[in-house]
Amino acid sequence: MPESISSDLSRVTESLQMLAPRWNVWVLMTLSEKPLRYREIKSALPWLPDGQLHPRVGKLVDSGLVERTEFESHDVLYGLSVRGRELLPVLGVIAAWGGKHLEKEMVLDPATGNRVPKEVPRAQDIEDTIALIAPRQATPILWALRIRGASSAKALAATAMPERHLTNVYQPLNRLAExxxxxxxxxxxxxxxxxxxxxxxxxxxxxxxxAGSTLTEAVNHPVWAPKPAQPLDRPAMWATTQPRIPAVPTTPAHATWNPGDLFSHTAPVRSASAGATGGRTR
Structure with missing residues (x-):
């Protein structure tokens, strides 16, 4: 790849790695309205024990997405940094893709009697979308295919991972196919x-x-700029084999979010006994 595209790809993959750890997106969205004390974050995400929540908050502070403000009385507030707030529209774009393409459990609509996709919290759509494209080599392969079009594994390896052996392309490529x-x-x-x-x-x-640019400039991306429409394939197939069942126990909603936010008001509970449409677990 040209150096400019290679640098762009590196920045994107690093950004995905910051967001990829499970529940990071939920923490960011909990802080999307205003700064909160740790106990308030914990109240909003009651299924996360301190052993999981505290390290995530600390990592997000270290990554520059969350700011920690400590007062003289040892009262500490956590809030999104400037970079964290700038990330919110990006998460909205990711949520839109997840809402359209990720598999969903089918449930009966009592009003119509028809089977419809069960509503999923937008934060879950974001997290599950990132889980698809964040694994090592996944995004480089997708970019290489966007650049090259239909390609052999050998050609993809030469473009996406030129410093690695050809055989390293097969596992991530097969997962993307699955x-x-x-x-x-x-x-x-x-x-x-x-x-x-x-x-x-x-x-x-x-x-x-x-890159620190505005989203209005994003449409002119050298790799992902709009291309002529192509025929649809697999129109009825969800874009993931993951079983879309988050490990969130039944709890009252402790935080309030506006309808326009990336969360729904309550994280719907999908029990492990519910029929999953996919085969791979996290």
């Missing part, structure tokens, strides 16, 4: 699916944020 972001033909040539191509706004937004 998650329906990539499709492969009988000759083994891979290309992006409709869901993979629809990642364009996600990568545009992440690239702009990582």
């Amino acid at each position: 998650d329906f972001l990539v499709t492969k033909d009988r000759q083994g040539r891979a290309e992006l699916t409709a869901a993979g191509r629809d990642l364009a706004p996600v990568y545009q937004a992440l690239s702009a944020w990582a």
Whole structure:
């Protein structure tokens, strides 16, 4: 890849690594309205014990997304930094892709009697979308396919991971195929699916944020700028094989969020006994 694109890709993958640890997005969204004390964050995310919540808050402070303000009385407030607030519109773009493409449990609508996708909190859509594209080599392969079009594994390895052995491309490529972001033909040539191509706004937004640019400039991305429409493939297939069941126990809603926020008012509980549409767990 050209040096400018390679640098852009590195910034995007580093940004995904900051967001990828589970529950990080939930912590960021809990702080999206105003700074909170630790006990208030804990009250909003009651399913997270201190052993999981405290390290996540600390890592987000270290990454510069959250600010820690300590007063003389040892009263500490946590709030989003400037960079953290600038990230919120990007998370909204990621949530939109997840809401459209990620698999959902089908439930019966009592009003119509029809089976409809069960509503999922937008924070969960963000987290699950990031879980698909954050693993090592996933995003470089997707970018290489966007640049090259249909390609062999050998060509993808040369573009996405030129310093690594050819065999290293197969595992991440197969996972992307299992998650329906990539499709492969009988000759083994891979290309992006409709869901993979629809990642364009996600990568545009992440690239702009990582470079400190505004999202209005994102549409002109050198790799993910709009291209002519292509025929739809697998129109009825969700874009992930993950079973979309978060480990959130039944709890009262302790935090209030506006309808326009990235959370729904209550994180719906999907029990482990519910039928999952996918096979891979986190």
